Amino acid sequence: MMHMTFYWSNNLTLFINSWTTNSWFSYFLTLIIIFLFSIFSQFMEDQRLWLRLLTSSTTAAVAIDKAPLLYSNFFLSGGSGARFVGSVLFGINSGINYLLMLAVMSFNGGVFVAIVVGLAVGYWLFRCSDDEQIMLLDDGCACC
Secondary structure, eight states: OOOSSOBOOSOEEOSSTTOEEOSHHHHHHHHHHHHHHHHHHHHHHHHHHHHHHHHOOHHHHHHHHHOTTTOOHHHHSOOHHHHHHHHHHHHHHHHHHHHHHHHHTTOBHHHHHHHHHHHHHHIIIIIOSSOHHHHHHOOTTOOO
């Protein structure tokens, strides 16, 4: 049965029909997996932002400020290898975030709490720092 409101039960079908929980043990195991997956999402985002920070140059930012129409991100964002790795990390992180969104859409209260707490713990572990340069590079495109 598809729920359209939040419910609190250990009966859960997540992503595929074969991933069902009928006991408290399997339910808590699923919540732990989702919790760790949420932390991993923040870790991957941190790695992508650090790669972007390491491959960016301050001289490129000054050149863009002086003549923004003459320069594009295609030529100034580092080597093609770093751009490829950054694209792969962005794709993996987007996929993880969309899977977390689909898990929340199961409307199970425990899954919702596990994801929110996992994202908060992951942010605290990996992205909560005094380094403001990383936040300046973060884009507003990532909606989840």
